[in-house]
Amino acid sequence: MRVIVHAACLAALVGLAACTEKPQTLGSRKADTAASAGTGTAFVAPGWKVGDQTSWDEQLRIRAQRGQNEYSRAAAGS
């Protein structure tokens, strides 16, 4: 009789173990890498040093001026 009770308790313990609540901790965002770190691919624009923040800033500034500001190529108002 005692063995049966123990077996029943064990079975209940195993059976109810599946009923425990799943962990609900909030997933956290992954950390992002700085753009100046480059991509490591062959598509990186030439003219700047990968990994150098200052060089990257300068690259984007030059690219914006040369690509989007026609007044930097011709005298404004002329």
Added chain:
Amino acid sequence: MARMKFICDTERCIECNGCVTACKAEHEVPWGVNRRRVVTLNDGVPGERSISVACMHCSDAPCMAVCPVDCFYRTEEGVVLHDKDVCIGCGYCSYACPFGAPQFPSNGTFGLRGKMDKCTFCAGGPEANGSAAEFEKYGRNRLAEGKLPSCAEMCSTKALIGGDGDVVADIFRARVLTRGKGSEVWGWGTAYGKPTGGTAAPKATKS
């Protein structure tokens, strides 16, 4: 430190939708999702104006404020990005955004309304720069390649300008002063100081 911004010069935008096409092609954006679109006011009426709209990467982004799972983050360059592995596709960000930037694919992870997708300023996402995983979820990471957003670089009339906010503002100011009108609009004084009436000579920046 750069702070990335877009501005669309409505005097130049010809509603060609080249920016929309460039964005979709660059990032292989699926059907039904438009990270960028061109809105025309007074369409067909003389004096109509078109403006290219996408995520404006707000300095105090309302999408970030309302997101219940805090999936948004801001890069050091001021680009507002989000982690699709954290996003639950609830749509709160789309209600909060004044520009209608958040998009929801119709066949995404959660069926009819998938995980949010939006303009990344061509800066990818939290995955490794230039990785296949990043491209699949967010598209190309052009900033990490030393390039500016595809939409701005492909704009045929250079109506859409993108880049460091200071540079973008300089370019726009030079244009307005050169064309002699535009500085009378509401907000010009806040952005650029006292209106000049178009008489001042523009000071172009050379690099």
